[in-house]
Amino acid sequence: MKISNPGIPTKEFYVWLNETESTEIITNGARCNAAAEVAKFEKFLIPHDFISIQSIVAIVQPAATSTQRFDIHAFYSQVGEAYNTHNETDNDFDTVMVASEIVEIDVTGALSALSAGDIVALTLTADAVNTPNCIVQGLRVRYN
Numbered sequence: 001m002k003i004s005n006p007g008i009p010t011k012e013f014y015v016w017l018n019e020t021e022s023t024e025i026i027t028n029g030a031r032c033n034a035a036a037e038v039a040k041f042e043k044f045l046i047p048h049d050f051i052s053i054q055s056i057v058a059i060v061q062p063a064a065t066s067t068q069r070f071d072i073h074a075f076y077s078q079v080g081e082a083y084n085t086h087n088e089t090d091n092d093f094d095t096v097m098v099a100s101e102i103v104e105i106d107v108t109g110a111l112s113a114l115s116a117g118d119i120v121a122l123t124l125t126a127d128a129v130n131t132p133n134c135i136v137q138g139l140r141v142r143y144n
Helices: none
Strands: 011-016 024-026 029-032 038-045 053-062 066-077 086-097 103-106 119-126 134-143
Touching: 029 038, 038 134, 053 066, 053 086, 086 103
Parallel strands: none
Antiparallel strands: 011 134, 024 029, 029 134, 038 119, 053 103, 053 134, 066 086, 066 119
16 A cells, blocks of 8 residues: 655654652652642753654643643753743643543643754743642653
């Protein structure tokens, strides 16, 4: 069978949570259950074959059924540029969550100018309104 238009394949990688300002770090992430607690994905590299974002999502395990709010902040740049050449936020990002059901939070809005070779730092900060009660586990990056 011949495929007439295979398109550009989608690739993906996973970024483990690697720093937190949470009061509780557990084996599968960081618990965010108070205002201003922060989950950080510090310094991951966008691959050389990156063309465009398909999706970038934070993987979260809620402990409560509720609307939970994060402020998303990213800064990124290439080698030879200032670390915060691109400095973007997506504040007051609400997500309806059901206790114990894994949720994906779309963080793509804070990475609008991403390109191959960028070095990225991204944080999710628990907001005082609709304060989260969840475990932030990691990021899944899909691209082509």
